[in-house]
Structures are given as structure tokens and as C-alpha cells.
Amino acid sequence: MRCISCHSFTLLAFCDSCLKELSEQSWGVRKLENDFKVYYFYKYSEIKHLLHSKHQFYGYFVFKFLAKLSFAKFYQIFKPQTKINAIALDDRVEKGLYSHAAILAKALKSPFIQPLFHALQAQNKIKYSGKSLDFRRKNKRNFKLLKEIKYPVILVDDIVTTGSSILEAKEILEKNKISVLFALVLADAKD
Numbered sequence: 001m002r003c004i005s006c007h008s009f010t011l012l013a014f015c016d017s018c019l020k021e022l023s024e025q026s027w028g029v030r031k032l033e034n035d036f037k038v039y040y041f042y043k044y045s046e047i048k049h050l051l052h053s054k055h056q057f058y059g060y061f062v063f064k065f066l067a068k069l070s071f072a073k074f075y076q077i078f079k080p081q082t083k084i085n086a087i088a089l090d091d092r093v094e095k096g097l098y099s100h101a102a103i104l105a106k107a108l109k110s111p112f113i114q115p116l117f118h119a120l121q122a123q124n125k126i127k128y129s130g131k132s133l134d135f136r137r138k139n140k141r142n143f144k145l146l147k148e149i150k151y152p153v154i155l156v157d158d159i160v161t162t163g164s165s166i167l168e169a170k171e172i173l174e175k176n177k178i179s180v181l182f183a184l185v186l187a188d189a190k191d
Contacts, residue, residue, distance in 0.1 A: 001013075003015040003018050004018075004050070004053070004058065004061070004062055005018040005021075005022070005049070005050060006018050013061055013062075013065055014065065022047070022065075022066070022069055023069060025041045025042055025069070025070060026040075026041070026042050026043045026046060027039075027040070027041055028040055028043075028188065030160060030163075030188050030190060032160075032163040032166065032167055033163070033167055036163075036166075036167065036170060036180075036182070036183070037182040037183070038160045038163065038166060038182065038183040038184075038185060038188070039182060039183070039184050039185070040160065040184075040185050040186065040187055040188040041069075041070040041071075041185075041186055041187070042070075042186060042187045042188075043187060043188060044159060044187040044188060044189035044190075046187070047066070047186065047187055048187075050062050050066065051158060051159060051186065051187060054100040054158065057097060059097075059098075059100065060097065060098045060103070063098075063100045063103045063104065063158075064103055064107075066104075066186055067103050067104050067106070067107035068107060070107075070186060071104050071105075071107035071108050071156075071184065071186075072107040072108070074108060074184065075108065075110040075112075075113060078113075080112040080113060081112065082112065082151075082152075083112055083114065083150075083151045084112060084113050084114070084151050084152050084153070084154055084181065085113075085114055085115070085116045085119075085149055085150070085151045085152070085153050085154070086105045086108040086109075086113055086114070086115040086116065086153070086154045086156050086184075087105065087115075087116055087119050087120050087149070087153050087154070087155055087156065087169075087173075088101035088102050088104065088105040088115075088117070088120070088156045088157070089101055089120065089122075089143075089155060089156065089157040089165055089166065089169050090120065090121050090122040090141070090143070091105065091117055091118060091120075091121075092118075092121055092122075100158050101156055101157055101158060102115075102117055104156050104157075104158065104184075104186065105117070105156040108154070108156070108184070113154070114151070116147060116149060118146055118147065119145065119146055119147040119149060120143050120144070120145055120146065120169055120172070120173070121143065121144055121146055122141035122142060122143055122144075122165075123141070123142040123143070123144050124139065124140060124141050124142045126139050126141075136162055136164040136165075137164060140164075140168055141165055141168055141169075143168055143169050143172045144172075145172060145173065145176055149173070149176075149178050152178070152179040152180070152181050153173055153178055153179065153180050153181065154181055154182060154183070154184055155169055155170065155173075155180060155182075155183040155184070156183070156184055156185070157183065157185050158185060158186050158187065159185055159186065159187050159188075159189050160183065160185045160187075160188050160189065160190070161189040161190075166183045170183075
């Protein structure tokens with residue numbers, strides 16, 4: 001079998017060298033409008049080749065592995081003392097594969113953090129990959145709240161680029177009187 005990251009021979013999905021490299025995260029925080037915080041585990045350039053796997057079947061295994069290295073350990077860092085919901089930005093399953101955002105949200109499950117699936121979905125299915133901020137502003141996701149949410153929320157996604165999707169999701173939740181604590185993503189694409 002070949003390492004998903006470097007393609008060297010290994011018995012697991014990732015070789016020891018890549019596993020060590022991925023375990024050394026570039027943890028950080030990025031502030032969007034009104035000081036809304038987005039916490040990230042990696043810089044986009046560090047795992048870009050892995051993030052693009054979300055469009056392939058094997059991406060399921062990549063995202064489960066990355067979630068285990070990062071999101072699953074977040075509880076130890078954050079240590080909440082009250083109930084919180086983790087909401088994925090549009091966790092709709094595409095092309096019969098899987099939802100990468102749902103995989104990340106599920107990894108947050110702990111005694112105090114409860115993922116809530118199919119709660120927030122984009123009505124506009126347009127793809128933002130490689131698009132400008134102007135394009136993103138003109139073509140909003142038009143999120144729709146599909147479930148009642150009882151607890152404050154952590155928004156979950158794979159990448160923060162401009163932050164427009166995260167801020168739009170935050171806005172719709174707050175309009176429905178739901179407190180949004182912060183967002184949590186695998187990677188920050190801002191250089």
C-alpha cells in the first residue's frame with residue numbers, strides 16, 4: 001500500500017514520516033469581521049493535497065484521519081463546561097460519497113459537545129473553490145436552518161478562505177437567536 005500523502009510504501013494510510021509531520025499542527029486563530037474567531041489546525045499550504053481528496057472516495061479515510069489528529073483532540077484543549085452543538089456548514093452528502101464537514105463535526109463528540117447533523121444547509125449549491133471574494137459575495141450560499149438548536153454552536157468546516165460562508169452561517173443562526181461561539185476548521189487558506 002502507498003502513503004496517501006507522499007506515496008511511499010506503508011502498511012497504513014500514512015507512513016510514519018507523514019504521520020509525524022501531520023501530528024505537528026500549525027494551530028492558530030484568524031479573526032473575521034467583528035472579531036469572530038476561526039480556529040484552525042493547519043495552514044492550507046501544508047495539507048492542500050489532502051484537502052483536495054474530499055472530491056474522491058479515498059477522501060473519506062483522509063478526513064477521518066485528519067479529524068482524529070485534530071478535531072477529536074480539541075475537547076482536551078477547549079474543555080467546555082456546558083452543552084454545545086457542533087454544526088457542519090452544509091453537511092449534505094454529494095455524489096453518494098460522504099460529507100467531509102460531517103466527519104469533522106462527528107470527531108468533536110464529547111460529553112459536552114454534541115454534533116447536530118443536517119441542521120444547516122446551503123440552498124445555493126454553487127462551488128466557491130478558486131473563486132474571488134467578489135464572486136462569493138454576489139453568490140451567497142443562502143443557508144437554511146433545518147433543525148431546532150438548543151445549545152450554543154461551534155461552526156465546523158474544512159477550510160476558511162475569505163470567511164464569507166462562515167459569516168453567512170453565523171448570521172442565519174443569530175437571526176434565529178442561536179449563539180455562535182466560534183468556528184473550527186482544518187486549514188486556514190490566508191497566507
